[in-house]
Amino acid sequence: MSLDKDIRDQLVATIRRFVDERLIPAESTVAESDAMPGALVDAMRELGLFGLSIAEEYGGLGLTMEEEALVILELGRAAPAFRSMIATNVGIGSQGIALDGTPEQKARYLPRLASGSLIGSFALTEPEVGSDAGSVRTSARKDGEHYVLNGTKRFITNAPVAGLFTVMARTDPAQKGARGVSAFAVEAGIPGLSIGKPEHKMGQQGAHVADVVFQDCRIPASALIGGVEGMGFKTAMKVLDKGRLHIAAACTGLAERIIDDMVDYATGRQQFGRPISEFQLLQAMFADSHAEAYAARSMVLDAARRRDAGEDVSVEAASAKMFASEMVGRVADRNVQVHGGNGYIRDYRAEQLFRDARLFRIYEGTTQIQQGIIAREMIRRRAG
Template sequence: MALDSDTLAQLCATLRRFVDEQLIPAEAEVAETDAIPARIVAQMRELGLFGLTAPEEFGGLGLTMEEEVLAIFELGRAAPAFRSMFATNVGIGMQGIAIDGTAEQKAKYLPDLASGALIGSFALTEPDVGSDAGSVRTTARREGDYYILNGTKRFITNAPHAGLFTVMARTDPEKKGAAGVSAFAVERDTPGLSLGKPEKKLGQQGAHVCDVIFDNCRVPIGQLIGGIEGQGFKTAMKVLDKGRLHIAAACVGLSERIIDDMVGYAVQRRQFGKPLADFQLLQAMFADSKADAYAARCMVLDAARKRDSGQDVSLEASCAKMFASEAVGRIADRNVQVHGGNGYIREYRAEQLFRDARLFRIYEGTTQIQQIIIAKALTTEARERAGL
């Protein structure tokens, strides 16, 4: 249910204060320790960040897509690792159950996911299967009242902390592609489930990923999301459309933060007897960055409003995710350039945000996957108009 304008404004203002007063000051600590401090995770729970989009009847805020992206514009201003801590609960780690789960599955898991007592994770990517959800090789073989899962999932966000995994596995080996894939809610302590060691990454320290390994993992049949085989790909696509808008909103927030840092530095730093901000070549970088961020914001809001109205926004979500993630990369690069030598020094945070921003162009569908989705939609539409 949509919030009234005053409540929404108050929520966004509260989130902005949280970012400015708690998250940004802790960025250096998180980068050095590769961990989100427990005090901040507790504050996230108190603010209801884990349940931003969970249905109200299960203890969440039930934000609409537009409200969610407005909230993420604010939260995305901090280093991305903070958002990653709760984002799988808000999005891909919870939405599969919220959208397609049975009544029993929703009642069992959504309250704890909304409160942050339970961390959810989305297990789709595999060693030889990235953005192509229809090529999943992890198998789920029915055996009496259980499914036996075998396979490995790779680069799974929040896996080291997760108590629940939404797992895509192939239940029908005879059906090639997406038709044979199903979705399962698999609890962390299920026999046969184990974790690899956390990966060391280029950026986003404090956000942890690792392999999730299924070795004859016995999953009760009641954990088949929605209770229907062969619906996993459809569930994944519903989750990813929403997730891509969330990621695009995070890119907008980080872009706007970086622009503030960039221009703020340039008006104070002096060279050749005047502020850097007075040099026209740098002013062009400011202008290009602002146009990038503004265009991305408009795209995300437009797609979010269309989704709230019930429209299919797969095309728009891909456009927004592609553009916003590429834009934040350009802006982060310009920020390093404006900072000059200081941009390469950790103290100024420009190099950290540059490394952090790089991942946005990869996860939840690379830029190239978004291009394929967009092109396919356009050519399909053109063929239909031509009667082909």
């Protein structure tokens, strides 16, 4: 159920203040230390950010897709590491259980995921499995009242701090492709589960990714999400559109913030006796950036409203994710250019946000994957 408009607007305004007063001032500290301050994580818990998409009956905010997008448009204005902290709980880290979990699984995990006392993580990608997600090799062999997991997951967001992993593993080795894959809720700390060293990344410092390794890891059969084998990818597909719209909103929020930084800098920077904001070639960068960010915001909100209305928005979500992630890269690049030499210097943050923005074109499906989705649907519709 949608929030009352006044309450929704108050929530969005609260998040905007939090971003401006707490998160943006902490960006350089997080980037330098590659660590998220505990006080900020606690503040995010208090604001309910870990439970944006989890139903109220389990302690979450139960936002609609449009409401979630409006919140992420604000949260996305800060460096992406902050959003990444809550993203796995808001996304597949909770939604697989929320949609297809057993009543026991929902009761056990959703309240703690909503409060942020339990950090969720989605373990799909493997060393040889990226865009071709249906080729999962991690195995889950049934052994009485247990499953035995073996395999390695790669680039898993929040793995070092996660208490719960939604793991995609192959339960039917004879069944090729996605139909042989199942989803499991695997708790951290059990024997046979280990976490690799956090990766040193190009950007988004403070958001940690690492390998998750399973070596004869025995988990109870009750960990099978929904209690039915072979449903893992069907579960994941149900939330793909949601995840792509969430990322598109984050890209748009970051672009809007970068545009503000760009114009502020140009207004205060003097060359040839006047502010560089008066130079038409720079004004063209401002205008292009604003128009593209406005287009992305419109796409996100339109697709979100359609999804809330029950429409199939796979093409719209893919289009929004593709456009917004490419757009924020262009905006971040222009920002460096407007800053000139200062754009290459860390103190000005332009180079940090340029590096941060690059990842958006890769995760939640690369630009090329989104292009394939859109094109296939166009061809299908043309064929009638």
